[in-house]
Amino acid sequence: MFEHQIGRRPFLKNSSPEEILRSLLATDRAVAILLTSFAGFALIISATGIAGLLGYTVQMRRKEIGIRLALGATPGRIQRQFLRFALSLAVPGIALGALLSYFLRNGINVFLFQVQPENPYIWIAASLVLLSAALLAAAIPSARAAATDPQIVLRTD
Numbered sequence: 491m492f493e494h495q496i497g498r499r500p501f502l503k504n505s506s507p508e509e510i511l512r513s514l515l516a517t518d519r520a521v522a523i524l525l526t527s528f529a530g531f532a533l534i535i536s537a538t539g540i541a542g543l544l545g546y547t548v549q550m551r552r553k554e555i556g557i558r559l560a561l562g563a564t565p566g567r568i569q570r571q572f573l574r575f576a577l578s579l580a581v582p583g584i585a586l587g588a589l590l591s592y593f594l595r596n597g598i599n600v601f602l603f604q605v606q607p608e609n610p611y612i613w614i615a616a617s618l619v620l621l622s623a624a625l626l627a628a629a630i631p632s633a634r635a636a637a638t639d640p641q642i643v644l645r646t647d
Contacts, residue, residue, distance in 0.1 A: 587620075
């Protein structure tokens, strides 16, 4: 096998076994880096989308938040309400993604190296990363909702 590969790549004839292996795995490594980059960008875009949607929701419900705070709701309760809203967006998406990846695991198996697609630790780790990204994205808008001053909000309208 190596003879055929070395015959196609004459610069490998005087190379060490490590260099030959590194050269043979270069394409696989490049594909892995590219897919990891796309996954990272997708995570950033989804977190930005959740933060934007939650920020817009806080802005639209600002008067309601002011009334709730004026009637005695605590800022922590308001913040938890918006964090729950973010989780209500993220959890169905994670469940749907897990379901789809379960059915498509044979196609995903091609891209995995020394990892089985049925490994529950990978599924749990991926779910936790997505949940933490959603909560982190929701932290700023929910804190902004909790910091709403009811006097200012109720005076403006």
